[in-house]
Amino acid sequence: MAIPKVVGIETEYGILVKGGESNPVLASSVLINAYVAATSPRICWDFDDERPSSDARGFSLDGGPDVEMHLVNSVLTNGARYYVDHAHPEISTPECRGIREAVVYDRAAEEIVRRSMEYSRSVLADDVELLLYKNNSDGKGNSYGCHENYLIDRGVPFGRLVADITPHFVTRQVFTGAGKVGSEEPGTSAADVPFQISQRADFFEEEVGLETTLKRPIVNTRDEPHCDPVKYRRLHVIVGDANMSEVATYLKLGTTAIVLTMIEDDTFPSDLALANPVPAIRIVSHDPSLTRTIGLRDGRRMTALDVQWSILEAARRHQKKRGFDSVEDADDVLNRWEQVLAGLASDRSTVADVVDWVAKERVVRAYADRHSIEGYDVRLKALDLQYHDMRPEKCIASRLGLRTIVGADEVRTAMTEPPDTTRAYFRGRLLAKWPQSVVAANWDSVVLDVGRDPLRRVPMMEPLRGTRELVGSLIDSSDSVVELVTRLGAAPEM
């Protein structure tokens, strides 16, 4: 039986130092420190449960990915984590129960980044500016991620999960792709691929695996549940693009949560297994005409759109038979999914307000026409990069009339307030009310200084506990963190 989908997004932003020395690690630290210093006391991340080399297939990789423990790492009162990851600033949204809610927190993350850029100006020389980009590639073969996370039932056999989710990951880019001028696939140039659907497709070399920086796999096996490991798995998805379109983010999360529910309930059509997923993901990305076919394991050939129609059909059958109680907003996601496929299949311009790559391709083409540009031109690449520019005065995406589904007020609130219906509520409220007493926090626990040794760790192994409903009045009515801890001890329902 499918479990409620808890979702989140981690976004690494591209960073440039305008007018100064190019040191992205330092620049990222300055950016985040500027925000944290201006908005809240510094709360450190607690690394106790970080095990990025633990593999979902049941083994642990020696010399696997390292967590860089010395870099800036903070927790925000909205429950998010804001930190330096390798050479990028990264924000992980708090855990969200709603798909639309996750879009609100992704947008709040964008605003936090914009605010950070402003705050950083006060600590930088007058002619130095930090520029941030919500994209996934520098056009020179370097990629950085926008990762999604989904709570799923540990009982689902991992092999079936990999087999069933792969066709969705290879083909969902027709509406989640952020678009890219040129190609970064070795041996392929912008002359071969002037424009492609996805930022990321060029970088995937394996079907399944643990890595995120080399030999990237379509299905990532990082097994760090950040919650009860007996009951749950956190599917860590690295295959997606960062989206500027709110609807694209919504569809990326919503359709994937729906597919995962079908996999948990074993209603996903097994006949969609692909023959060669790695070449297929590039074939799809390199074909904005959406007409090329990819091979299925059973010998059929289908376009990416047809694979998506088949997945949607199966989802509609599931909806009719069982419903999608596990996914908030599922009915609306299904309707919008159908609309976007219909638009892509007929008149592309009808989805230019929701699909990033369509919006980007349209403006790139129009710009090339106006300036009589044929083939690749550096101005088109500049346009591509600036589509994702976080400076309002320089951002191209914000000028293209992309449809919005969340309001400015709720985004502003989400910059400081946590979601009500996950454990992020507990984390965020504690930080807001007793910042001096929260020594450290991470996804599944909070460490509190209760005024005498030892420090108290409050575990949060259930993502759907620690909610406003369960602990809101307890936090509100406690005068000190000591009182809260005492009362929590008497309230096992937390």
Next chain:
Amino acid sequence: MAERVHKQTPSSERRSDAGTENVAEPVTETGEKLKAELDDLLDEIDEVLETNAEDFVKSYIQKGGE
């Protein structure tokens, strides 16, 4: 194929049964309006685009991630 999904449906029909959003304008009119908007947009983009695209694209290097 689910009942409401028909790949062969003409685009105008498909837009009208697409449900929750405003889809009232006929496609041709929308196309002309889009073109006019695009012209304005391109004027704006000429102003917004980094003045030295060559340097900007060259300097945009992002090593290390994920």
